[in-house]
Amino acid sequence: MDRLVGMLRAAGDPTRLRLLLLLRQAELTVSELIEIIGQSQPRVSRHLKLLCGAGLIERFKEGSWVFYRATEEGEAAALSQALEALLPGPPEADLKRLATVREKRAAEAAAYFKENAAEWGHIRSLYAPEREVETAILRQLQGEPIQQLLDAGTGTGRMLELLAPSVRRAVGVDVSPEMLAIARDKLMRGGFAHCQVRLADSYRLPFDSGNGETGFDVVLFHQVLHYLDDPAAAVVEAARVMRQGGRLLIADFVQHDLEFLRTDYAHRRLGFSDKEVLGWFQAAGLKLSASEAIAPPAEAKDKLIVKLWLGRSEAKAQQGKAA
Ligand SMILES: C[S@@+](CC[C@H](N)C(=O)[O-])C[C@H]1O[C@@H](n2cnc3c(N)ncnc32)[C@H](O)[C@@H]1O
Structure with a gap:
């Protein structure tokens, strides 16, 4: 009860309600929120502190x-969703300024992408x-929610x-x-x-350990592990x-000898063998449930084979056997 009253108090202010509605639409920095709301930094920061x-x-x-x-889960999410449903959405002027903020972000992201695009394009070829x-990837993951x-x-x-x-x-x-700036823009659009x-950092994920029903049911490493x-x-x-029974999908290169990927493109590892991936799975309590190699285009000079390795936590494998 106290918690709910606290949340209602925090939301019971026109500026804070505007901020909450905006933050249901997008992840935003203080300076972006200042630009949209048109109030001073100390005021916006104080409102954000109360909402937090x-x-x-x-x-x-x-x-x-x-x-x-x-906040996306629990009572807080239910309350902000209910408030949003009672209103026609953020004020029109806020939405216009949010669109301007998004355009600015998109332009910055596009500039960074352009700088690196040539390099990425070469590897992709x-x-x-x-x-x-x-x-x-979609085929390997289909069939389970x-x-x-x-x-x-x-x-x-x-x-x-x-x-x-x-x-x-x-x-x-x-x-x-x-x-992440590019990703955020892509998701918003x-x-x-x-x-x-x-x-x-993938070595120190900021999430609780999974168990029975909690935790991620799919984790994906797409073209990442060769950098580690x-x-x-x-x-x-x-x-x-x-979570128990969760699936891990690795999409990466099969072992190769294109040394220039290491010297020119910061790849630490020149692909992986089945044996190596199976060793990781074993050490992590996962069991290989499928793998699939995707051949390079016939005309590619230096060829790289992409492979998918799908692992499932042993717990689910054992439950499956018992059932
Ligand atoms: C080739 S990109 C692949 C990106 C994405 N998975 C995709 O398929 O489009 C590799 C990404 O791994 C990230 N990365 C490298 N080391 C990492 C680490 N230790 N933790 C998290 N991300 C990392 C890099 O910043 C880069 O964005």
């Missing part, structure tokens, strides 16, 4: 930036068209965009704020409010946050 204190919004740090978003890889997805090393958020229609909630983590991104010096540790960490 009541649990209606969450604050999270990404490098030197601090983002805010509406060495392996199967991404469309084929993505179709294979996905409540919570974690895209580890989400980069520009392409996997979140691909899987958004098939998941209830998704979060992508990455160590690069620039990549696509209207994928149920997908978020966070600055975090200890992929086995990242797999163990991913398994930690999965």
Whole structure:
């Protein structure tokens, strides 16, 4: 009861209600909120503090930036959803200024993407068209509902965009704020409010350990593990946050000898063998349930084979056997 009264008090102010409605639409920084709301920094910060204190919004740090978003679970989410339903949405002027903020972000993200696009394009030309890889990913994951997805090393958020229609909630983590800026923009434009991104390291995921029914039911590493010096540790960490019976999908290169990927493109590992991946799975308590290789285009000079390895936590495998 006290908690609910606290939340109602926090929301019971026109500016705070505007802030809450905006943060239900997008993750925004204080300076973006100042631009939209048109009030001074101390006032906006004070309102945000009150909303955070009541649990209606969450604050999270990404490098030197601090983002805010509406709380997405529990009573706080139910209350802000109910308030939103009682109103026609944020004031028209707020929505207009939110659109301007989004356009500015998109322009910045596009500039970064353009700078790196040539490099990414070259690597992409060495392996199967991404469309084929993505179709294979969807095929491997189909057939079971996905409540919570974690895209580890989400980069520009392409996997979140691909899987958004098939998941209830998704979060992508990455160590690069620039990549996350692109991902955030992509998710906002696509209207994928149920997908978020966070600055975090795959070796130390900011999530509780999974158990019985809680935790991620799918964790994905798409073209990430070859950048890591200890992929086995990242797999163990991913398994930690999965629920029992959860699935881990790795999409990466099969062992190759294209040394220039190491020298020119910061790949630490030149692909992986089945044996190595199976070793990680074993160490993480996962059992291989499927694998699939996707051949490179016939005309590619230096060829890279993409492979999908799907693991499932042993607990589910054992339950399956017993049933
Ligand atoms: C080639 S990109 C792949 C991005 C994305 N998975 C995709 O398929 O579009 C690799 C990403 O891994 C991220 N990364 C590298 N090391 C990481 C780590 N330890 N934790 C989280 N992300 C990491 C990089 O910042 C980069 O965005």
